[in-house]
Amino acid sequence: MRYLLPSLTLGLAAALPALADEHWPAPVEALTxxxxxxxGEFEGPAGLTGYGASHSAGEVAIYLLPGGEHAIVGTLVDAEGNNLSEPALDKHVRAAQFAEVWQDLEASHWIADGNPDAERIxxxxxxxxxxxxxxxxxxxRPWVEAGEVxxxxIMIGVLASDSPAKAAALLGADDPAAALHAxxxxGEEIEAGPQSREVEEQVYANNQLFDSLGFMATPTTLFRDGDRVxxxxxxxxxxxLEEAMGGPAP
Known part of the structure; x- marks a missing residue:
């Protein structure tokens, strides 16, 4: 089953760029x-004009009927039952979400595990x-040790009272990768000693990112699937696991 990050919309829908058009057809304007x-606006089948839209709980397609007086909100399917709305939502709404999520991940505070030149992150x-x-x-390990991944x-502290201090100890170690490996x-236990304020703030920022994306479980793992995250x-x-790693174990 593919997960398309529905919870991300909660944090990102408001930040996505909206079309600057004050002259929407009346039904579309009513929905705004x-x-x-x-x-985004796109050309739908059978003379329909489509609009990619979002709200606090997710993404939705709007279809303006010929004449411009009525609109339908929902999923459009063809004679074979294929979902025609999903590709439009991917292009006009989710693409910006996914790009922003990936940028947030890149800018977070993480410990690298594996080949820095690996093709897959x-x-x-x-x-x-x-x-x-x-x-x-x-x-x-098979993918990481083969240099493929x-x-x-992204070190967070959410499960126990000493989790933030332990996460900070790993991030603040002289060799974070070696400390994480140990x-x-x-199975070596971490000594949660005092760390610099900078490192403690890095853990706090990671926790905030985890919460803002609506995640609850650890680990939560993210990877690119084509243009999606x-x-x-x-x-x-x-x-x-093979999907995340990009293929079978080497």
């Missing part, structure tokens, strides 16, 4: 007054007290 934001939110994060670390562990691979919450199934 009810809280929808229009992000995978981000994962990691809590030092999360046994499932350790399990995912182990299961990803670089995991970027913790996740060798896909996510896995918890330890991936074998099939989903």
């Amino acid at each position: 007054e009810q809280g929808l934001t229009i992000h 995978v981000y994962t939110f990691t809590d030092p007290n999360c046994p499932y994060c350790r399990q995912f670390w182990q299961e990803a 670089q995991l970027r562990h 913790h996740s691979g060798d 896909d996510r896995i919450e918890g330890v991936p199934s074998p099939e989903r």
Whole structure:
């Protein structure tokens, strides 16, 4: 099953660029007054004009009927049952969401695990007290050790009272990658000693990002699937692990 980050809309819909048009057809204008934001206009089948829109709970397609007096909100399908609205929403609404999410991940505070020149980058939110994060670390070894994937562990502290301090200890280590390897691979416990204010703020910022994206489980892993950003919450199934890593284990 593919997850298309529905929760991301909650944090990003308001930030997405809207079309600057004060002359919408009356039905579309009425919908904007009810809280929808229009992000793109497209040509639909059978003379319909489509609009990619978003609201606080997700994305939606609007279809203006010929004559411009009526509009339908929902999913358009063809004779074979193919969803014709999803590609338009991907292009006109979600593409900007996904791009912004990926930029936020890149700008977060993470520990690199693997080849810096790896063709595939995978981000994962990691809590030092999360046994499932350790399990995912182990299961990803074939791809990481082969140099095909670089995991970027966005260190957060959400599971226990000492999680933020442990996350800060890993981020603030002299060699964060080695410290994470010792913790996740060798099972060494982390000494949650005092860290600089800068490092503590990095953990806080990561926690804020985790919350703003609507995530709850650790690990939560994000990767590119074509033009989309896909996510896995918890330890991936074998099939989903291959999707995240970009193919079968080398």
